[in-house]
Amino acid sequence: MNANAKPERTRLSAEDWEEAALSLIAEQGVNAVAVEALARQLGVTKGSFYWHFRTREALVQAALERWEQFGEREIISQIEAIPDPRARLPELFRRVAHELQAHRVYAALLKALDHPQVVPVMARVSQRRMEFLNTAYREAGMPPTEALNRARLTYAAYVGFLQLNFTLGLPRITHEEFDAYVEHMIATLTPA
Amino acid sequence: MNANAKPERTRLSAEDWEEAALSLIAEQGVNAVAVEALARQLGVTKGSFYWHFRTREALVQAALERWEQFGEREIISQIEAIPDPRARLPELFRRVAHELQAHRVYAALLKALDHPQVVPVMARVSQRRMEFLNTAYREAGMPPTEALNRARLTYAAYVGFLQLNFTLGLPRITHEEFDAYVEHMIATLTPA
DNA sequence: GCAAATCCATACTCATGCGTATGTTAAGTG
């Protein structure tokens, strides 16, 4: 019983360190990733760490690239499975809105953009997502130029929303208010 | 001649330190505000600093509050001077779009939101600006609930745009593209 | 069942950056 409450005294791999670093980033930001602190949390010491990684920078890099690979997939494939192109965008909005838990790492990285290592990762991820939005708008019947600008606008609104409501804790919006806001977004940013 | 190229060997005041800290924040982020580095830049040593401020934290706090006070005023009063309420929002968008230089501090603070001292300042500033947008939308004839949501959406788009284009250097948008984007924002987010 | 990897602990070094202690110079002020 109780397979991993006491961390299941097995030996660690590099991936274990990367996962631990990622969840620490999600909770306390990139700057909180300190090797001795992480080691304590994993029940080992620095000696272990410096066997798996040459430097702290290498760990952060590996963790970020790991997140970049396994982070998105889920929702995108779900949305592409929807047959009617015009139904995809509203559905995308609602899905994203109600899985904000999955966006905690993204939000955490947004508020760590002074760290030079996260900037290129976030740039790539944001670029891909905006291109996804771009084709979604075109497939919904929007002319190319307008679709690109609308994709930019939509993704900017998403990023800004995370900043304003996650990072800054602006006056706690209620659940009903939030749903109304999402519907307002759909009505404003989505083609009729 | 040459009144302040060689820093004009006069003695410093607390305000001088705050201004220096602010411009350093705008260029290199909050974490770059180190007292010894700042002292070198001002041509003095730590001894001077710890006469004016009790701690580094106090300097950061003072600099942020200084920015909070003298940061906004300009544009808001200019916009309120426009007689036709429906003309204010488009004009606001265009003004803000072309004075992005003035928003460098705001962008710099956006990417330093892991620092606990900047969060409350940014929360207050963002709140005030959103309320300004809110009344602007109502004065343009929008019903209250919709106006509030539209204000949230607009400001989120603004914040997100700064993040995507300032902090992340997403594929250098051209001048014409940018103007077209602004007009698209106006068409999408502004009442006809 | 024993060697060679693999994984980890212990005990350091070293740089950075905040803060302190105390001495020194330049302005005022009576």
Next chain:
DNA sequence: CACTTAACATACGCATGAGTATGGATTTGC
């Protein structure tokens, strides 16, 4: 011109956290 105070210099202490050196403990392959 004495003397007080604002503004700075110099030289420390001290905590934090990265990285190293080296040896001990476990696996794993043969």
